[in-house]
Amino acid sequence: MIAFIIARLLQAIPVLLVVGFISFAMFQFVGDPLVALLGQNFTAEEADAMRHNLGMDQPFLVQYVNFLGRVLHGDFGISYRLAKPVGELLAERLPATAELALCAAILSLLVGVPLGVLTGIKRNALISRVMMMLSLVGVSLPTFLIGVLLILLFAVQLGVLPSYGRGDVVHFAHWSTGLLTGTGRVALILPAVTLGLFQMTLILRLVRSEMLEVMRSDHIKFARARGLTPRAINFHHALSNTLVPVITIVGLQLGMLIAFSIVTETVFQWPGMGLLLVQSIGVADIPVMSAYLLLIAVVFVTINLVVDLLYFAVDPRLRGGGK
Amino acid sequence: MALLDVIDLCVEFPTRRGILRALDGVSFSIDPGEILGVVGESGAGKSLTGAAIIGLLEPPGHVAGGQIVFDGKRLDNLSQEEMRAIRGRHIGAIFQDPLTTLDPLMSVGKQLIETMQTHMKLSDRDAKARAVQWLEEVGIPAASERVFAYPHQFSGGMRQRVVIALALCAEPRLVIADEPTTALDVSIQAQIITLMKRLAADHGTSIMLVTHDMGVIAETCDRVAVMYAGRIAEIGPVENVVRSPHHPYTEGLMGSIPSLEARVERLRQIDGAMPRLNAIPKGCAFNPRCGKVIERCREERPVLLPTATTMAACFRANEEAA
Numbered sequence: 001m002i003a004f005i006i007a008r009l010l011q012a013i014p015v016l017l018v019v020g021f022i023s024f025a026m027f028q029f030v031g032d033p034l035v036a037l038l039g040q041n042f043t044a045e046e047a048d049a050m051r052h053n054l055g056m057d058q059p060f061l062v063q064y065v066n067f068l069g070r071v072l073h074g075d076f077g078i079s080y081r082l083a084k085p086v087g088e089l090l091a092e093r094l095p096a097t098a099e100l101a102l103c104a105a106i107l108s109l110l111v112g113v114p115l116g117v118l119t120g121i122k123r124n125a126l127i128s129r130v131m132m133m134l135s136l137v138g139v140s141l142p143t144f145l146i147g148v149l150l151i152l153l154f155a156v157q158l159g160v161l162p163s164y165g166r167g168d169v170v171h172f173a174h175w176s177t178g179l180l181t182g183t184g185r186v187a188l189i190l191p192a193v194t195l196g197l198f199q200m201t202l203i204l205r206l207v208r209s210e211m212l213e214v215m216r217s218d219h220i221k222f223a224r225a226r227g228l229t230p231r232a233i234n235f236h237h238a239l240s241n242t243l244v245p246v247i248t249i250v251g252l253q254l255g256m257l258i259a260f261s262i263v264t265e266t267v268f269q270w271p272g273m274g275l276l277l278v279q280s281i282g283v284a285d286i287p288v289m290s291a292y293l294l295l296i297a298v299v300f301v302t303i304n305l306v307v308d309l310l311y312f313a314v315d316p317r318l319r320g321g322g323k
Numbered sequence: 324m325a326l327l328d329v330i331d332l333c334v335e336f337p338t339r340r341g342i343l344r345a346l347d348g349v350s351f352s353i354d355p356g357e358i359l360g361v362v363g364e365s366g367a368g369k370s371l372t373g374a375a376i377i378g379l380l381e382p383p384g385h386v387a388g389g390q391i392v393f394d395g396k397r398l399d400n401l402s403q404e405e406m407r408a409i410r411g412r413h414i415g416a417i418f419q420d421p422l423t424t425l426d427p428l429m430s431v432g433k434q435l436i437e438t439m440q441t442h443m444k445l446s447d448r449d450a451k452a453r454a455v456q457w458l459e460e461v462g463i464p465a466a467s468e469r470v471f472a473y474p475h476q477f478s479g480g481m482r483q484r485v486v487i488a489l490a491l492c493a494e495p496r497l498v499i500a501d502e503p504t505t506a507l508d509v510s511i512q513a514q515i516i517t518l519m520k521r522l523a524a525d526h527g528t529s530i531m532l533v534t535h536d537m538g539v540i541a542e543t544c545d546r547v548a549v550m551y552a553g554r555i556a557e558i559g560p561v562e563n564v565v566r567s568p569h570h571p572y573t574e575g576l577m578g579s580i581p582s583l584e585a586r587v588e589r590l591r592q593i594d595g596a597m598p599r600l601n602a603i604p605k606g607c608a609f610n611p612r613c614g615k616v617i618e619r620c621r622e623e624r625p626v627l628l629p630t631a632t633t634m635a636a637c638f639r640a641n642e643e644a645a
C-alpha cells in the first residue's frame with residue numbers, strides 16, 4: 001500500500017518536470033520580461049545588469065534548474081500586471097475556485113448518482129425517458145450559454161439570485177469562505193449549478209449505463225434468487241459494482257471543474273483563479289499563467305492518486321491477498 | 324402431498340413476430356426430500372422451468388398459463404414482494420458458473436449474513452456464527468479464518484461450495500440447481516454433487532437438478548424428467564427411465580451415454596436438431612426425428628400417459644402399455 005503510493009508519487013515526478021519545463025519555456029519564448037520590468041526605455045548596460053541579476057545570462061538548463069528551485073520554495077515570480085508575488089495572488093484566489101468547484105462536484109454527485117440509478121433500474125418508465133432527454137440537453141449545451149440563460153431567468157427576470165460576485169466572505173487565516181454568510185451562499189448557487197450541470201448529466205448517463213450493464217450480471221440474478229430486497233440489490237450490490245468506472249470519471253471531472261471553471265468564473269465575475277487567468281492572458285502576464293499551469297498539473301496528479309487509492313478501497317481484487 | 328406441483332405450465336415471450344411459446348404444458352411434481360433430475364438438449368426449456376418456479380423469468384417472458392403450487396400455495400399469481408420473500412427462504416437456487424455468481428466486492432461471510440438476516444431474525448453475532456457453520460458444512464477449510472475473505476480468494480470449486488451455502492443458509496425446502504457442475508473442472512464435479520446430495524439428505528431438502536450429465540442423474544436422482552422443445556417427453560423413477568425408456572427421444576438420449584458394459588457399441592446420435600420455438604411441428608414435437616413415427620404423431624399432440632414403468636408423451640409407448 002505505502003509502496004504503491006510511493007511508486008505513484010515517483011511516477012508523477014516526470015509529469016511535473018515536463019509541465020514545469022513548459023511553464024519555464026513560456027518565460028523564454030512568450031514576450032520579453034525585460035520590457036515588462038524595465039519599461040520601454042533602457043540602456044544596453046541596464047539590460048545586461050538585469051539579465052545578470054535574473055540569471056538570464058546563464059545556460060538554459062541551469063536557468064531551468066534555478067526555476068525549479070524557486071518554484072519548490074513557493075516563489076513563482078512577480079505578476080507583471082499587478083506587481084504582487086504570484087504565489088500570494090493565487091493563494092488569495094484559490095478558496096473561491098475551490099469552493100465553487102467542490103460545490104459543483106457535490107451537487108453533480110448528489111443529483112447525478114441517484115438519478116443514474118433510478119433511470120438505470122426503471123429504464124422504461126416515463127420519468128426515465130424524460131430524464132434522459134433532459135440530460136442530453138445538459139451534455140450538449142455549452143457552459144457559458146447555460147450560465148447566461150440562468151442569469152437571464154433567475155437574476156434578470158425573477159430577480160431572486162445575484163448574477164455576479166461572491167457575496168460577503170469570512171476570513172480564516174489564509175482561507176476565505178462564502179459558505180458562512182447568507183449572501184455568500186446565495187451567490188454560490190447560480191455559478192455552482194452552471195459549472196456542475198454538465199458533470200451532473202455526464203455522471204447520470206455514466207451511472208445509468210453502468211447500472212444497466214451490472215443488472216444483467218449473474219451475481220445480481222443470484223442476489224435476486226437469494227430473495228434480497230430491491231433496495232439491497234440496487235444500492236448495495238449493483239451500485240457498488242459500478243463505482244470503479246464512476247470514480248475514474250468523477251475524479252477526472254473534478255480536475256476539469258477546477259481547471260475549466262474559467263468560463264463560469266468569467267460569466268459570473270467570480271473572483272477565483274479562473275478569472276485571474278483570463279485577465280492575465282489578456283495582458284500576457286506570464287508569471288501568473290505559468291504558475292497556474294503548474295498548479296493545475298499538481299491538482300491532476302493529486303486527483304489521480306486519490307482515484308487510485310479509492311480503487312483500493314472499493315475493489316478487494318486490487319488489494320491482493322492470494323488464495 | 325407433493326412439495327411442488329407444476330401443472331400445465333406455459334411460458335411465453337411476446338416478440339415482434341408474434342408470441343413464442345417456450346414452455347408448453349409442463350407438468351411434474353417434487354416430493355419432500357426428493358431429488359428430481361431434469362435433462363434435455365440445450366434450449367429444451369430446463370432453465371426457464373426453474374426461473375418460472377422462483378418467479379425470475381426475464382421480461383417480457385411470463386407465465387401464460389397453468390399453475391405452480393408450492394407447499395399447497397399458488398406461486399404464479401403472487402406479487403413481486405411476496406415472491407421475493409419466498410425466494411431464498413423457501414426455494415433456493417444454485418447457478419451454473421460460480422466465478423460470476425458471487426458479488427466480487429463483498430466478502431462471502433457478509434453475503435451469507437445478508438441472506439440470512441433478510442429472511443430470519445438474527446443478531447449480527449448469531450448470523451456470523453451461522454455463516455462460519457455453513458462454510459464448515461460445505462467443506463471450506465479454515466472456515467472461521469476465511470469467513471470474511473472475498474470470492475476471488477477462493478478457487479472455482481470452493482466458490483461453488485459457497486454458492487451452495489448461500490442457497491441453503493435460509494433453510495429452504497426446495498433448491499433449484501441449474502447445471503451446478505457444468506462450469507467446473509471434471510475432477511471437482513463429483514465432489515460437488517456428493518456434497519449437494521449429503522446436504523439435501525441432512526436437511527430434508529428437495530432438489531430440482533438440471534444437468535446434461537446422465538451419469539450424475541443415474542447416481543443422484545430419485546426421479547428424472549426428460550424435456551424436449553418446451554414439453555416433458557418422459558418422466559419416471561430414475562432406473563426405469565434410464566434402463567427401460569419408453570419415449571423414442573429418451574431412448575436416443577440414453578443411447579448417447581457411453582456406458583461401461585456396452586463399451587463396444589458405437590455412441591448413437593439422434594439425427595436432426597431440436598426445432599426452434601417458432602417452428603415446432605404440429606402433433607408430437609419430436610416426430611420429424613422419430614424412428615417410430617406414425618401418421619397420428621403428425622396430427623395430434625400426445626399427452627403424458629402411463630407406460631409400463633414411466634409416464635411418456637408418446638402414442639407408440641402408450642399403445643404398448645395398453
Ligand SMILES: Nc1ncnc2c1ncn2[C@@H]1O[C@H](COP(=O)(O)OP(=O)(O)O)[C@@H](O)[C@H]1O
Binds near residue numbers: 364370371
Ligand atoms: N428472453 C428470451 N426471449 C426469447 N426466447 C427465449 C428467451 N429466453 C429463453 N428463450 C428460449 O426459451 C427456450 C428454452 O431456454 P432454456 O430454458 O434456457 O433452455 P435450457 O433447457 O438449455 O436451459 C430456448 O429455445 C430459448 O431460445
Ligand SMILES: [Mg+2]
Binds near residue numbers: 369371501
Ligand atoms: Mg439452461
